[in-house]
Amino acid sequence: MRLPLPTSAPPRPPDHLAEVIETSTTEFLAQCLDPDGLSFPVMPEFGSWVMSQDEESGNQIYGVVYHATTSPIDSVHRARALGLSLADLREQQPQIFAMLKTEFRVAIMGFRSPNLAGEPTGPMFQYLPPRPPQVHQAVYRCPAKTVVEFMDNLDFLRALLGLSQAPVDSLVAAVVRQGYQTRNLDRAWLVQAGRTLSTMLKDDYDRLRQILSQIHA
Numbered sequence: 001m002r003l004p005l006p007t008s009a010p011p012r013p014p015d016h017l018a019e020v021i022e023t024s025t026t027e028f029l030a031q032c033l034d035p036d037g038l039s040f041p042v043m044p045e046f047g048s049w050v051m052s053q054d055e056e057s058g059n060q061i062y063g064v065v066y067h068a069t070t071s072p073i074d075s076v077h078r079a080r081a082l083g084l085s086l087a088d089l090r091e092q093q094p095q096i097f098a099m100l101k102t103e104f105r106v107a108i109m110g111f112r113s114p115n116l117a118g119e120p121t122g123p124m125f126q127y128l129p130p131r132p133p134q135v136h137q138a139v140y141r142c143p144a145k146t147v148v149e150f151m152d153n154l155d156f157l158r159a160l161l162g163l164s165q166a167p168v169d170s171l172v173a174a175v176v177r178q179g180y181q182t183r184n185l186d187r188a189w190l191v192q193a194g195r196t197l198s199t200m201l202k203d204d205y206d207r208l209r210q211i212l213s214q215i216h217a
Contacts, residue, residue: 017044018104018139020052023132025108027063027165028052030139032102038090041102043068047174049142049150050106052133058114059129062142062150063106064175066166070102106139107163108132109156124149126156144182151179151189154196161200169207172197173214180215190215 022029030050032041044050044065051062072079079100082093089096111129113122133139142150150156160172176197180190194212201208 015141015143016138017042017050017141020133020135020137020139021103023135025128025132027105027107028132029103029105032104034098038094038097039086040070040097040100043070043102044104044141045174045178047171047178049147049178050139051142051146052137052139054111054129054131054133055137056131056134057129059111059131060114061108061111061129061133062124062146063108064160064171065104066107066163066171068102068104070100072099073101074099105165107160107166109159110150124153126150126153126159147179147182151183154193157193157196158200169211170214173211176215 016033018030018032020028021031030052032043035041046065046068048065049062050065051060053060082089082096084092108128110124110126112124115121157172157176160175161168163171176190176193179193180186183189194215197208197211201211
């Protein structure tokens with residue numbers, strides 16, 4: 001009897017970068033997937049948008065990356081300096097790449113509910129979903145058009161300003177900078193974002209000035 005030949009796993013989409021390993025009402029922790037070759041996982045940018053899913057409801061959940069780390073899988077032994085370039089590491093210490101993990105934390109900013117066909121095409125809500133994504137759910141980079149649509153309504157900036165677990169002022173500036181770039185340098189949107197922040201921080205001029213000073217356009 002001839003056994004079937006093993007089949008290789010289908011290639012994952014290029015925007016599939018991580019998997020949820022810890023979850024809560026307001027945020028989730030994700031671990032980057034191992035790269036195909038000898039390299040470190042690509043760490044998502046501070047302030048970038050990612051999305052996952054609550055499989056029970058079909059809600060697509062959107063959030064902002066606010067913290068990322070690369071550390072040994074073995075928590076007992078710390079990494080040590082080797083004085084080698086990446087090319088040297090690949091040649092002399094290739095096992096290093098399998099001994100490290102990259103994780104990032106995401107603050108949940110909103111969600112979108114599915115239609116009757118189960119496709120997430122409804123309106124976007126800029127508040128916490130009924131449930132966060134489950135553990136082991138895939139995490140994807142948000143497509144540019146999704147980011148643009150979500151950031152059309154600048155009310156989400158209030159939620160960002162209210163975060164307690166993140167370097168908030170730098171995070172707000174990073175999100176606005178990236179939003180401006182994603183919107184193809186839409187100056188009118190940038191001005192509106194600045195005015196919205198001015199209204200939200202009208203009683204804290206020093207904080208507003210600190211945030212605006214980090215937005216280079």
